[in-house]
Structure formats: C-alpha cells, structure tokens
Amino acid sequence: xxxxxxxxxxxxxxxxxxxxxxxxxxxxxxxxxxxxxxxxxxxxxxxxxxxxxxxxxxxxxxxxxxxxxxxxxxxxxxxxxxxxxxxxxxxxxxxxxxxxxxxxxxxxxxxxxxxxxxxxxxxxxxxxxxxxxxxxxxxxxxxxxxxxxxxxxxxxxxxxxxxxxxxxxxxxxxxxxxxxxxxxxxxxxxxxxxxxxxxxxxxxxxxxxxxxxxxxxxxxxxxxxxxxxxxxxxxxxxxxxxxxxxxxxxxxxxxxxxxxxxxxxxxxx
Numbered sequence: 001x002x003x004x005x006x007x008x009x010x011x012x013x014x015x016x017x018x019x020x021x022x023x024x025x026x027x028x029x030x031x032x033x034x035x036x037x038x039x040x041x042x043x044x045x046x047x048x049x050x051x052x053x054x055x056x057x058x059x060x061x062x063x064x065x066x067x068x069x070x071x072x073x074x075x076x077x078x079x080x081x082x083x084x085x086x087x088x089x090x091x092x093x094x095x096x097x098x099x100x101x102x103x104x105x106x107x108x109x110x111x112x113x114x115x116x117x118x119x120x121x122x123x124x125x126x127x128x129x130x131x132x133x134x135x136x137x138x139x140x141x142x143x144x145x146x147x148x149x150x151x152x153x154x155x156x157x158x159x160x161x162x163x164x165x166x167x168x169x170x171x172x173x174x175x176x177x178x179x180x181x182x183x184x185x186x187x188x189x190x191x192x193x194x195x196x197x198x199x200x201x202x203x204x205x206x207x208x209x210x211x212x213x214x215x216x217x218x219x220x221x222x223x224x225x226x227x228x229x230x231x232x233x234x235x236x237x238x239x240x241x242x243x244x245x246x247x248x249x250x251x252x253x254x255x256x257x258x259x260x261x262x263x264x265x266x267x268x269x
Contacts, residue, residue, distance in 0.1 A: 009027075009036075010025045010036045010038075010043060010085075011083065011085075013082075013083070014043060014082050014083060014085045015038060015043070016076075017075040017076055017077070017079075017082045018038075018041060018043060018073055018075055018076075018082065018085075018087040019041075019073075019075075019076060020038035020039055020041050020043075023038035023039040023041070024038070025037070025038050025043070026038070028042070030042060030044065030189065032095070032176055032177065033177075033189075037090050039090075040089060040090055041073055041087050041088070041089065041090060042070070042087065042088055042089070042090040042091075043085055043086070043087045044085065044086060044087075045084055045085055046081060046084060046085065046086050049081045049084065050121050051121060051192070051193065052080065052081050052086045052190070053079075053080040053081050053086075054119050054121055054191075054193065055072075055190045055191040055192075055193070056072035056080035056081075056086060056088075056190075057072075057080065058113070058116055058169075058191055059071065059072055059088075059190070059191065060072055062112055062113070062116075063112065064108055064109050064111075064112045064188070065108055065111075065112075066105070066108055066185075066186075067105050067108050067109055067185075067186050067187070067188055068091055068093075068181075068185055068186065068187035068188070069187070069188055070088040070089060070090075070091050070187065070188070070189045070190065071088055071089045072086065072087065072088045073087040073088055073089065075087075088189075088190075091179060091181075091187045091189070092179075092181050092182075093179030093180050093181040093185075093187050094179060094180065095176050095177070095178065095179060095180075096180050097209075097213055097214060097215070098180060098184075098186075099205065099206070099209040099213060099215045099219055100219065100222060100223075101178075101180070101184070101186060102174060102175065102178045102186070102205050102209075103202050103205050103206065103219075103223055105174070105178055105186040105188065106170075106171070106174050106198070106201055106202050106205055107198060107202060109171060109174075109188055110168065110169075110170050110171075110198035110201060111198075113168065113169045113170065113171070113191075114168045114169075114198070116168075116169040117169075118169065118195050119169070119193055121193075122193060122194075122195055128243060128246055128247075129172070129173075129192075129194075129243070131242070131246070132239050132240075132242035132243040132246065133172070133194060133196065133239050133242075135153075135238065135239075135242045136235045136236075136238035136239035136242055137196075137235055138157070138160055142242060142245075142246070144241075144242060144245035144246065145245045145246075145250070147252060148244060148245045148247075148250040148251060148252065148254075148255055149241040149242070149244040149245035149250065149255055149258065150241075150245045152241055152255075152258075152259065152262060153238055153241040153242055153245065156234065156237060156238055156241070156262060156266065157238060159234055159266065159269050160231070160234060160235070160238070161231055163197075163228045163231045163232070163235075164228070165197035165199055165200070165227060165228055165232065166197060167195050167196050167197055168195070168196075168197070168198060169191075169193055169194075169195065170193075170194050170195075170196055170197070170198055170200070170201040171188070171191050171192055171193070171194075171201060172192055172193075172194040172196065172200075172201050172204055173192040173204075174188070174201065174204075174205055175204065175205045175208035175209060175212075175213065176208070176213075177189055177190075197232065199226045199227055199228060199229065199232040200232045200235055200236060202223060202226060202232070203223075203226075203229070203232040203233045203235070203236035204236040204239065204240070206219055206220060206223060206233065206236070207233065207236040207237050207240055207258075207261045207265070208240070210257075210260065210261040210264060211240065211257035211258045211260060211261040212257050217264055220233070220264060220265070220268060230265075230268055230269050231269075233265045233268070234265060234266075234269060236265075237258070237261060237262045237265050240258055240261075241258060241262070244258060
C-alpha cells in the first residue's frame with residue numbers, strides 16, 4: 001500500500017493524547033498499513049478497537065528471543081486505543097521475501113505466546129477470518145463460490161485427517177507484516193489473534209509465500225520437521241481458499257497463486 005498523500009488525516013487530539021502534539025506527522029507505509037510517524041512514535045488507525053487493545057496489552061509485556069516487538073504506547077489517560085487510533089514505538093525496517101526467516105520468527109513468537117490465555121474476544125466471533133479458519137478445521141460449513149476457490153476447497157477438504165496439535169494464541173497473518181532492519185533482525189508489529197496450533201500459523205506463512213511471494217518449493221520441505229506438517233499445510237491452504245472465496249474482490253485470476261500452492265501441498269499428503 002502506498003503511503004497516504006495527506007498529513008492532516010491524523011487528528012490533532014489523537015497526537016495530543018499520545019504525547020506527540022508538536023511532532024509533524026509523516027505518512028508512511030508500515031508493512032502495508034497506513035500509518036503516521038511522529039518522532040519515535042508511530043500512530044495508525046485500527047479496524048477493531050478490542051483486538052488492538054488486546055494486542056497492545058500482550059505485546060507490552062511479551063519477550064521474544066531474537067524478535068523485535070513494536071512496543072505499544074499508552075495515551076495520557078492510560079488507553080491503548082483513542083478514537084480508533086493506536087500507537088507504538090517506531091521500528092525501522094522493510095518487508096522482505098525472507099520466507100524461512102519469517103517462519104522462524106513465527107515459531108519463536110509462538111513459544112512466547114503459548115503462555116498467553118485464550119482471549120475472550122474470540123468467543124462467538126463471526127468475521128471473515130474466524131469463519132474461514134473454522135471451515136478449514138472442519139468446524140463449520142460455508143457456502144463458497146466454486147469459481148473463486150469453493151470447488152477447490154471441497155476437493156481438498158476430503159484429504160483432511162484428525163490432528164493432535166495443541167491450540168494456543170498465535171498470530172495468523174504474519175506474511176508480509178514482518179519487517180527486517182539493516183542487520184536482518186525481524187520485527188513483529190502487532191498480533192492478529194487466533195486460537196490455533198503454532199504449526200498452522202507457520203504453514204499459513206508457507207502457503208502465502210508459495211502463492212504470492214515467489215517462494216521456492218523447497219520451503220515446504222525445510223519445515224517438514226514440524227509436527228503433523230502435511231495436515232497443518234492442508235488446513236492453511238483450506239483457510240486461504242475459504243477466505244479467498246468469500247472476498248468481494250476475488251476472481252479466477254487472483255486464485256491462480258493459491259491453486260499453485262494447493263497443488264504443491266496435495267503432492268505431499
């Protein structure tokens with residue numbers, strides 16, 4: 001996503017709340033997200049206040065070996081979110097096609113989040129992501145457009161087998177959102193919470209990298225030591241297919257990458 005063209009879209013009262021009223025906001029593209037840098041702070045709009053506040057609360061006290069975390073900033077009255085805006089320390093870096101390193105960062109992150117309790121905000125959640133992941137794990141039936149992924153979803157669902165992987169808090173949308181600085185240190189910006197196995201979250205990165213990131217087929221094999229890897233990959237493909245088939249901008253053309261990834265995964269089941 002290109003950086004916003006205007007600098008006055010960040011309200012002054014939000015800058016005051018986060019303690020940077022005199023810092024000129026600079027529009028930036030932060031791992032594909034629209035945001036404004038104000039000195040050492042980065043302020044961005046959030047689509048879900050509850051998730052943003054939960055994410056900030058977890059990241060505030062989380063320690064992850066070998067991974068930089070964008071530490072959240074509280075407002076002057078102690079809130080994590082002000083009028084739909086959240087703030088954190090600005091971390092330098094860019095998203096790069098270091099797919100194996102993103103998977104490795106994911107596994108390290110999820111060692112730390114394994115101690116995080118299941119958030120209540122996931123209870124009775126009914127959005128596009130939650131519907132898609134529930135369908136991928138066989139917990140929910142969806143009516144999906146056959147032309148944009150639904151037919152392939154039904155074909156692949158037949159390969160699904162029971163797994164004994166342990167669910168925990170994971171970030172399920174890490175592809176394209178991990179930044180690397182000049183020294184190659186990965187940075188995680190926020191948390192998109194799911195209550196799913198860490199192996200599944202790693203598999204989503206691999207599927208995304210194969211579908212849209214130009215990754216080589218060897219990426220599948222390099223992480224094959226993870227528990228129940230073929231079935232984790234299958235559920236990752238099913239998740240993306242369900243998500244794609246429900247997306248209003250989905251088309252046969254945008255399905256092509258997922259078809260490639262699905263073919264590579266099925267060949268290893």
